[in-house]
Amino acid sequence: MPTSRFLEEFPYIVKMLMPLFPKDTTFYATDLENFIFKDTTNFDVPFVKVGAPFAKGGPADRAIQTKQVVIMEIDESYYGMPLKVIAAPAFADDDKTKVVGAYGIAVRRDNAFNLRKVADTYQKGMQEIAAAIEETAASASEITVSEQKLNEEISAISGLASEIIKVLEYIKSIADETKMLGLNAAIEAARAGDAGKGFGVVAAEIRKLSESSKETAGKIRELTRQIEEKINIALKSSEVTLRATQEQAAATQEMNAGIQELTSMLEELTRIAYEI
Structure with missing residues (x-):
């Protein structure tokens, strides 16, 4: 099964990069079906549950299906907080045309929505x-x-x-x-x-x-x-x-x-x- 070292190392990359990002930012990653990682340093992303499948039509699913970066605005009525989610496809190390998962960043949008x-x-x-x-x-x-x-x-x-x-x-x-x-x-x-x-x-x-x-x-x-x-x-x-x-x-x-x-x-x- 194709793998992605980037996805494997993603938690460590996030840990190093988190101090550079604002307090309203966090990260997550998926394979082709489930969430495999989420960072909770700043806040807990409500829709990300490690080991649980991601939503069809959601940011990760669309990034995997389209093989492109996807940007979505999520209203506070869904998770109790407004979010801007950016998801990108993760490609296999040995085949750059094959998607093996996705990684994303979620940003709280309280101030912007207010x-x-x-x-x-x-x-x-x-x-x-x-x-x-x-x-x-x-x-x-x-x-x-x-x-x-x-x-x-x-x-x-x-x-x-x-x-x-x-x-x-x-x-x-x-x-x-x-x-x-x-x-x-x-x-x-x-x-x-x-x-x-x-x-x-x-x-x-x-x-x-x-x-x-x-x-x-x-x-x-x-x-x-x-x-x-x-x-x-x-x-x-x-x-x-x-x-x-x-x-x-x-x-x-x-x-x-x-x-x-x-x-x-x-x-x-x-x-x-x-x-x-």
Whole structure:
């Protein structure tokens, strides 16, 4: 049966090399079916039991079957500790194409797996925060647009109030002219005597209508002035709100940019954590 001196001397080689390796490292060896050696200087490899068969599809079995180095990550749910296992085929001394067993190194991955968990948790958290801020930014943008429209509408109403005042001034001037016409007509009616009495009554009514129109125009003008004052107050408030929403939108966009940068850094950290 072909043999491998390397496998026979492996325990002694490991003993000499162990001081050079970190405390989370250990070694093992197999023949074609069973584990034949394991080192317990640093820790006991849970899946290695000397004299017991190794698992089919495990690192040693795959190294023997493929005749290549095999690297496997084993989750802590299997053996209570996360492990990175590297197994290599051992060839016969007299036939370098014939595999007679395997040897491997197992490294505890507690720190790396903890780092991965932290990185994954932070990345997920940052993604949720980024989504929330993006939603807030969208809402802030919508509010800004609404405030701009409101500001424009208030400005338009203010312009209409100014136009109403101009029309009232025109009505007042017409009322004044009408009053003068009524007064002149009354004078002419008085000169005409009895023949102008009927026309005098019409002239008096014209003057009354003129006075009434002028008085009504004055009241409307006063109300319009008060409306214009309220509109100006509302316009100033709208401008303040608009500036605040614009500042909020800008601050939210800044925050979102910072979160995206942080998310990119966390993605890089996650990538590094999974490569360790």
